[in-house]
Amino acid sequence: MITLEGKKVEEIEKMIKGHSRLLVLGCETCAAMSFAGGERQVKELSSAIRMARKKSGEEREVLEDAIARQCDPEFVDLIGDKVAGCDAVLSLACGAGVQLVAERFPDMVVLPGCNTTFLGVTEELGVWSERCAGCGNCILDKTAGLCPIARCSKQLLNGPCGGSMNGKCEISKEVDCVWQMIIDRLTRLDRLEMLEEIFPVKDWSPAGHGGPRKMIREDLKS
Amino acid sequence: MKSGSNLEKVLESGQFAVTAEAGPPKGTSPKVIQRKGELLKLCCDALNVTDNQTAIVRMSSLSGCVLLKELGVEPVLQMVVRDRNRLALQSDILGAAALGIRNVLCLSGDHQKFGNHPTAKGVYDIDSMQFIQMVKAMRDEHKFINGEEISGDVPFFIGAAANPFADPFEFRVTRLAKKVNAGADFIQTQGIFDVPKFVRWMEMVRDRGLHEKTHIIAGLIPMKSVGMARYMRNNVPGLSVPKELVDRMADAKDPKEEGVKICIEAIEQLTEVEGVHGVHIMAVAWEDIVPRIVEEAGLMPRPVV
C-alpha cells in the first residue's frame, strides 16, 4: 500500500486561510488504511478546522465527503457538484489523488492535507515500513526477497558498506541493514554464492530518472 | 606498472608503505593543504586527500590533490559515490588523470545524514564496487562505462576501503574478494584498534589468497583524548575500539602520549602480520603527530624508488 501521514493542523490552517467554503475530501483506500485520510480522519479534521475558525472568527463552512479512491477519474467525477459549490478542496489522498482531483477540477483550488510517504507493508496495527522504491526493474530474485534499492540507505547493489554494525545501518540503530538481512537469508537458503558476482550498475531510467513515468497497455486500451 | 605512482612502486618493490591523510579546509585557502603537505612530505609515500569526509562540505579532494602535486607530494584522490553520478565520476577521473594524479581510492562515503547538509539528496548512482570496476575498465580497456572509447591513457593505481570490523564479519572477506576481482590494486582499511581481531581477519584473507592479489594497508587512528576514544567507540559506525584502550586513555596521565604509544604498539604488531604491506595513518586534526609516529615506529626514512 501507499502510506500517508496527515499534515500538521497548523500547516493545514495556513493553507486554507481565506477559503470560506472548504470541502474536506477523504480517500477510502490507502489514505484510510494509513489512518490519515479515511472517513474517520475527515470527521476529526473537519471538526478541528471548524473549531479553529470559530476561534479566529473567520467565516467558514466545512463540508465533508469521502470517495473510494481519488486516483480513478470516475470516482472523482462523482463529487463534481459538491466540489463546484466550494472554493477550495482539501484532499486527504496521496499525491496522486490530490493531483487527479486538481486535474478534474482545474478551476478549483486543491490542497494536500496529507504527506505521501512510501510504498510499504503493515508490520502490525499502527506500524508501517517501506519496502519498494518503484524502480521499475525488480531484482528481488537476486537478493532473497529483500530490496536494497528501497531498504539500503545508500542503495548499494554490492553491499554492505563499512558502516553496517550488529545488523543495523550506520544511520540509525532503529534501521536494519538490509544487506545483513540479505546475507542471512541467502545463507539460510544456501545460496550465498549468488553474492560472489558483482552486481552491475543500475539503469535508473525506469526508476523515474528517465523522466516522469507512464505505462500504456495497448491490449487494454479502449 | 599500472600507474607508475610512487605508492605503486614502493608496494610493488616489496617495501612496507606508509600513507597518511590530509583533510582540506572548509574554505578557499590553499595554505591548509600546503601546510599539511609540507609537514607530511617526508614521512609518507602518498598522502590521501579526503572527499567531503563524514559528509561535511570541504574544498574538493581533486583540488587538494593538485595543490599537493605542486609541492611534489604524491596525492591519493579519494572519491565518494555519495555526491556524484557516473557522469561526474568519469569526468573527474579523466580530469585527475590529465592533472597527473595517479592514485584513486573508490569509496561509498558516509551517509549524508551524518554531515552538515543532512537534507541533501544522496546520489549513489553507482556503488563503490561498480566504481572500482569502472576505473579499471577505463584504465585497462580505455572504455567508458557505456562502452565508448576513451582517448588517451587513464593510468590509475586503484584503491578501495575495507573494514575488518564491520558486520557481518564472515562476509567481509567475500566482499574484499569482490573488490579485488573488481580491480582493487590496494586496500586501505578502517582504523584498527582491536589488533587480534584484525589478525583473525587477515587469516581469512590469506586463506583466500587475497594478500597476493592486492596490497593491504592497515589503517590507524591515533587517539588524542579519552573523549575521542569514547566517541569513536560509541558513535562512529564501523570502528571497534576495545574497552581496555578506552580505559588506558582514561587512566593515562598524559593521554596524548598514551595515544601515540598505543598507535606505535599497533604498528609494531602489524608489521609482523603476513600480508600487511603498509600502514595508513589517519590523524584527523592531529596531522602534526604523524612524523613522530612514523619515526618512532622505525619507519623512517621513506624509500625512494
Next chain:
Amino acid sequence: MTRNNDSMEVDYPPCRSACPIQTDVREYVQLVAERRYEEAFVSIRKLNPLPRVCGRICTHPCEAACKRGQVEEPIAIAALKRFAADGHWEREHKAIEPDKSTGHKVAVVGSGPAGLAAAHDLALLGHQVTILEALPVLGGMLRVGVPEYRLPKDVVDKEIKTIVDLGIEVKTGVRIGKEMKLADLFEQGYKAVFVAIGAHKDRKLGIAGEEDLEGVASAVSFLRQVNQGESPEVGKKVAVIGGGNTAIDSARSAVRLGAEEVHIIYRRTSDEMPAAKEEIEEAAHEGVQISYLTSPIEILGQDGKISALKCVKNELGEPDASGRRSPKPVEGSEFTIDVDMVIAAIGQAPDSSSVAEEVGVTERRKRIIVDGPYTLVTTQPGVFAGGDAVTGPATVVEAISAGKRAALSIDLYLRGESLPTIESADAVKTAKLSSTLIEKTGKFARCKKVSLPMDQRLKGFDEVESVLSEDLATKEALRCLHCYLGARVDHDKCVSCLTCLRVCPLGIPVTSKMGEITIDPFACQACGMCALECPVQAIDISLDPRSEIARDIEDGIHRAQHSGPVIIAFFDLHGNFGSSHVESLKQNYPNIVPVMVFGLRRIDTSDILKAFEWGADGVLLAACQPDADPFPKGTDRVKRRVAHAGALLEALGMYRGRLEICDMPEQGLVDTELIHGLIQRIRESGQTRPE
C-alpha cells in the same frame, strides 16, 4: 428506550428466546446497568403483569440459556427483575391506558397467574373483564400455594390490585360447576370465557394407610392452610413424598411450623428431581433430609395415627414416557422410618370435574383439552383454557404466557377474525462459545444471594431472600454480554484494511482470502472498539451506537445550563456509583452534561472535538477502576487518543487543560476537587461562553 437499534435485530438473544413470554431481558438488564431503574421496570411491565412475583419465584429458563453461563455463571436475571420491580412499585403504571372499550364482556374463571394475565391483557385491549374466583382470595397458587417465605402475601396482593385497577370486575367465592355452569355465563352476556382453574388436586399416593390413618395430608391443602394463616399442626417427624417445588414448599413450611425432623422421599435421583436447584439447596440448608431413590410402600399406624413409613430403595431402569429412567424397587431393601405425618406431594391435577360436562378433558389426568398451545380453544366454542388446568402443574411464567396467548386468541375471536394456525417451534438451544473466546473474556463472578441467616429464618415465614442492593444489582447487570447488539460490517464500505481484526480484544472478526470480513453476531460482546477504529466507519454497533453518542453530546450541550462552563462528562458505567450520585451531579452541577457509556473505549477523538465544536467549554472522561473494566486495553487506547486530542487543541490555539481524563473515585462519579479544579481552570483560560 435504550440506546439500541432494535430495527437492526435479526436474532433474539437466548434469554428472550427461552422466556415463555419473550421478555426483552436484554433491554431491562441494560437499563439497570445504565441506572435507569424506572425505565427498566416499565420495560419488564410491558409484557409481564406480575414482575414482583416472577422476580421471586420464576424458574428463570432465561438464566439457563444465558450466554454468560458459559463464562462463569449466568446473569442473575430474576434477581434483577425483582430489583427493578420492588423498587419502583408506587410510581409505575399510571402509564398504561386501556384501548377504547369494545363492549364485549369476557369471563375469566380462576385468578391464578394465567387468569390474571389474561384478564390484564384483555382489559388493555378494551374488553370488559370479570374474574370469577372460587376461593375468597385472588391469586391461585401464588396466594395459597407458594409459602410466604418465598412470596409474601402483600406482594401478591399489591401486584393483583394493579391489574384489577384496570377496571376488572372481581367476584370471589364463585365456583363454576356448582352455582354456575359455563353455559350460564354466556347467558349472562359474556361473549367468551377463559378457564384457568389451575391444578389444585393432589394425586393420591395409592398406598395402604393413606385413607384411614390420621396425619396424612395433601400438599395442596396443607399449603393452603399455611398460606391462609391457619397454622396447621405438623408432626414432630414429617415425611414429604415427592420431588417437585410443592414437596420442597411443604417440607420447608413444616420446618417453620416446628417439625423436628423433616424428610423428603423421592423415588429418583437428584438429577431427575424437578424442583428448582436453589429450592433443593435451601431445603438442605434448613435441615431437610432428602432421601433419593426411595419410594413409600405403606403407611404404618398405631391407634389410628401414623407411626411410621415403610419405604423401599430403588434403582433406575429404562426411561419411561417422560423420558426419565423409571425407578425399580430393589428386592429386599425395605426399611422403615419413624414419622408422625406424611404429606403427599407427588403431583397435582386440575379439579376439572366441575367443567368436564361442558368441555373435553383428558381421561387419565383430567386436563382440559385445547386445540393448540397458542390458540387455546376448548371443545366448546367461545370457551378457552390455559395454564396448569391444561398442561398439568407447570411454572408461573408458563401460566402467564398461556394467559397472554388466550387474551390474543379471545380478542381475535371477539372480532370475528379467524385464529391463526401457529406451528410450535422447538426451543432454541443456546449456541456454544469457543474456548478461546471464553478464555479471553474477562471474568466477573455472579452476585451472591442475600438471605436471612438460619436462626432468623426458621422462626417464622419472613421472606428469606432479600432484594439486591443497588450496588450489587448494577454490577450484576453490567456482566451482561449484550448478545446480538454487537458489530455489523457494511460490506459496501469495508475496504478490508483488517483493523477490526487487529483491535478486537476477543479475536472475533475473521477475513476470507478476498478480504470479506465476518463478525459472528453471537460471539461479539459489543465492546465498540472496531466500530470506533474502522478508518472508513463501515461498522455499526447496536450498543451505544456512535450516532447516538454524538446525538447525546449535541442534545446535552443545548440543554445544559450556563451556571458554569458547559462540560461534557463521559462516565464509564462500570464505575462504582448509583443513581443518587447521578442525581446529585445533575443538581449540583447543571452545567455538566453526563454522558453514560459502556466503557470510555467508545469515545473517539472526533467525539471530543465535536463536543468543543458544538460549544462545550470542557470535556471530561472518567474511567472506572481497572479491575471493574471488562476491556482494559480499550481504556488504554482512549488515554492515548485523549493525548492526541489535547495536542490538536493546543495546535488550534485552544487551552489544552479544558480536556481531561481522570479515574473515577472509589465511590461516586467524580472527585469534587477535580471538578472544581477543571471548572476553575476553564474559567481562568478565558475561553468560555458567557455564563
